[in-house]
Amino acid sequence: MGRNTGESPSPKQIQAVLFEMAALINRDLELADFYQSIHHLVGVLMPADNLYIAIREPDSDNISFPYHVDEMDPRPEPRSLEQLSDVESSHPTDYVFRTGLPKLLLMHEQENLGLRYDAGTLSIAWLGVPLKNLQQETFGVIAVQVYHGDWVYGEQERDLLVYVSQHISAVLEIKWKNLALAKANHDLRLANESLEAKVAERTLRLESAVSSLAEKHQLLKDSQAELLEQAHAAGMADIAASVLHNIGNLLNNSFVAATHIHEVPIIEWIQKIDKLVAFMNKEQLLVADHPKQASVNGYFQALTQTMSENHHRFESEIEDLNQSLRLIRQLTESQIAVSHNETFYAQTSLKHIVSRVLTVFSTRIESISARTELRFADTTQETLPAYTLKRALSYIIENALDAISAGDAPTLIIHMHRDSHGTRLIIEDNGQGVDAEHLTSVFRLGFSTKGRHGFGLHYAANALRSVGAKLSFESQRRQGSRVTILLPRYQAPTTEKTPGRHTA
Numbered sequence: 001m002g003r004n005t006g007e008s009p010s011p012k013q014i015q016a017v018l019f020e021m022a023a024l025i026n027r028d029l030e031l032a033d034f035y036q037s038i039h040h041l042v043g044v045l046m047p048a049d050n051l052y053i054a055i056r057e058p059d060s061d062n063i064s065f066p067y068h069v070d071e072m073d074p075r076p077e078p079r080s081l082e083q084l085s086d087v088e089s090s091h092p093t094d095y096v097f098r099t100g101l102p103k104l105l106l107m108h109e110q111e112n113l114g115l116r117y118d119a120g121t122l123s124i125a126w127l128g129v130p131l132k133n134l135q136q137e138t139f140g141v142i143a144v145q146v147y148h149g150d151w152v153y154g155e156q157e158r159d160l161l162v163y164v165s166q167h168i169s170a171v172l173e174i175k176w177k178n179l180a181l182a183k184a185n186h187d188l189r190l191a192n193e194s195l196e197a198k199v200a201e202r203t204l205r206l207e208s209a210v211s212s213l214a215e216k217h218q219l220l221k222d223s224q225a226e227l228l229e230q231a232h233a234a235g236m237a238d239i240a241a242s243v244l245h246n247i248g249n250l251l252n253n254s255f256v257a258a259t260h261i262h263e264v265p266i267i268e269w270i271q272k273i274d275k276l277v278a279f280m281n282k283e284q285l286l287v288a289d290h291p292k293q294a295s296v297n298g299y300f301q302a303l304t305q306t307m308s309e310n311h312h313r314f315e316s317e318i319e320d321l322n323q324s325l326r327l328i329r330q331l332t333e334s335q336i337a338v339s340h341n342e343t344f345y346a347q348t349s350l351k352h353i354v355s356r357v358l359t360v361f362s363t364r365i366e367s368i369s370a371r372t373e374l375r376f377a378d379t380t381q382e383t384l385p386a387y388t389l390k391r392a393l394s395y396i397i398e399n400a401l402d403a404i405s406a407g408d409a410p411t412l413i414i415h416m417h418r419d420s421h422g423t424r425l426i427i428e429d430n431g432q433g434v435d436a437e438h439l440t441s442v443f444r445l446g447f448s449t450k451g452r453h454g455f456g457l458h459y460a461a462n463a464l465r466s467v468g469a470k471l472s473f474e475s476q477r478r479q480g481s482r483v484t485i486l487l488p489r490y491q492a493p494t495t496e497k498t499p500g501r502h503t504a
Contacts, residue, residue, distance in 0.1 A: 008156070009045050017044050018160075021167050028356075033348065034168075035067040036381075038142075040347075042164055046157045047146045050123070053131075053168070054093050054141045056081065063097070072147060073120030092128060093141050100138040102129040102158050127153040129161045131169045142168060184213045270304045345490065346386040350416050350425060351376045353386055357393045361401060365412075368405045375415035383490040385467040392463045392471075395456030396427055396483050403431025403481060425485040434475040442473050 009017070021041055024034060035053060042048040052068040052075075061081040068075035082094040092113070096103050105113075105126040123145040131140030142165050144153075188209045191202045351374065358365070358372060365372060397412070404410035413428045434442060441447045443461040461471045468488045475481035 014045065014160070017041050018163060021164060025167060025170050027344065027346065029346070031066070033346075037347065038164060038168060039067070039069060042144065042161070045160050046144070046153070047149070047151050048144045050146065051142070051144045054097075054143070055131075056097060056139050058139075063093070070120060070145075076120075092126060093143065096128045096130050096141045096143075097138055100130050100132065100136070102127070102162055104153055104158060106152065121147065123147050124149070124151065125153045127157060127161060129158065129165045131165050133169060133173055140169075181213065181217065184209055188213070270307050273300060273304050273307075276300070344385070344387045345383050345492070347381050347492070348384055348386050349379045349381055350384065350389075350423065350487075351379045353384065353389050354393065354414055354425075357390055357397060360394065361397060364401055368401070368410055370401065370404060370410040370412055373411070373413045373415075375413070377417045383492045384487075385490070388463050388467050392460035392485075393427075395460045399456055400427060400429040400431065400481065400483075403433070404429050405431075407431055421486060422489060423487045425487065427483045427485075428480065430480040433477045433479050433481055434473075435477050439473065439475060442475075443471070 021038070024037055029037065039048065039051050042051060050070045050072070052065055052070065054063050054065050056063050062078060063081050064078040065076050081097055082091050092103055092105055092110075107122055107124055110122050110126060124147060126143065126145040128141050128143035130138040131142060132138050142161065144161065146153075188206065191206050191209065354374065400412055404412065407430065409430070411430045414426070415428075416423060416425050418424075438447075443457050445458045447458070457473075464471050464485060468490075470486040472484045472486075473481065474484075
């Protein structure tokens with residue numbers, strides 16, 4: 001086992017980190033961000049300030065180093081894979097490629113390799129494990145090494161790094177499928193260019209290429225469908241929590257209204273009518289021989305009797321209504337807790353998130369010939385509630401595109417700046433704007449100036465509020481609108497909690 005002056009990771013830490021590594025497969029990360037996230041998580045389990053990944057190109061013996069972080073040495077240049085079988089006279093990276101087995105080298109073993117050692121400066125310990133595809137073929141290597149301290153990698157670190165390699169391999173397999181698809185298309189084009197010269201031969205090759213292409217395309221569709229289903233499930237849970245929250249608010253309003261009705265002083269009114277009848281009789285306001293006296297007295301008596309009977313009936317019905325509302329409210333509150341959605345936090349940049357959302361609307365932006373402009377103070381990688389921001393921005397940008405679609409020179413400007421209060425993300429459009437009397441209603445459930453459901457801005461406000469952000473709206477009729485999101489500074493979630501998530 002490994003030795004260190006500090007404590008080894010606890011089983012709880014190991015479980016949390018491994019869970020977060022598994023979750024990375026289902027997250028929409030660029031390859032560079034994926035490598036960086038893996039590097040961070042490996043560093044939680046063992047010293048990993050120095051880590052690199054080597055990849056073997058398909059159908060060749062060339063290897064490159066797409067990810068390389070090292071405090072002593074620069075990234076190695078691509079080169080050919082060594083063919084020697086004796087590890088004592090070869091590069092350690094190549095040994096893992098050839099054997100498909102993990103390898104641990106201490107400093108004295110590295111010294112024995114001499115000039116053939118390609119991991120750079122001699123280290124206290126070097127550990128490399130293979131990356132394998134579904135056919136158990138080695139297509140890559142992930143390696144870590146330490147230069148300082150008294151740490152020596154052991155069986156625990158080897159096993160943990162082997163587990164990490166399995167998850168990296170799963171994501172990279174999708175990349176290889178895309179490459180295979182591109183290669184099949186290339187082969188198909190070559191076959192078409194020489195079709196006239198060798199019709200029969202090329203026809204057979206074309207059929208084979210089409211068959212291979214269909215299989216790869218189906219694999220790609222299956223992968224995409226699975227990812228969409230997971231995203232849909234997360235989105236539905238988010239919407240369900242928001243809807244239940246608003247149902248709870250409406251039930252509270254109904255409960256208050258029923259209480260107010262219950263407090264209406266009907267008995268007091270009945271007593272006042274009785275006093276009025278007694279007063280009229282006492283003062284002989286209607287003389288005894290007046291032809292209307294009996295009918296007036298009878299009317300008042302019937303009125304008070306009817307009001308008294310209805311009052312008792314209303315009290316009973318209102319109490320039943322209050323009881324039903326209380327039960328529904330309790331049920332709603334319990335379901336809010338069950339359906340509460342958690343927010344995924346990720347190391348990314350605001351510009352990256354905004355660009356991904358704009359890509360979703362690219363076809364619509366082109367259809368209305370809209371000009372989009374991004375102004376960002378920086379593109380710093382930081383901890384952000386990426387999923388929540390993407391969903392909220394989708395509704396805000398969709399609303400802005402609706403506003404500018406019928407105008408001249410439609411323009412959408414998104415810019416960001418930082419101040420002492422946090423980060424402000426501002427979305428401006430030159431659309432029709434909103435009347436002043438409606439400004440306080442734009443975030444209310446059901447409000448819309450377009451005859452639609454009126455859910456988007458309401459959801460965006462609730463979602464952003466759940467992650468500590470604030471949303472404001474400014475607009476003038478025929479002069480456009482301005483939406484401002486004030487984001488606090490988020491802390492990276494610790495691995496002692498649920499990995500990769502932070503409960504909003």
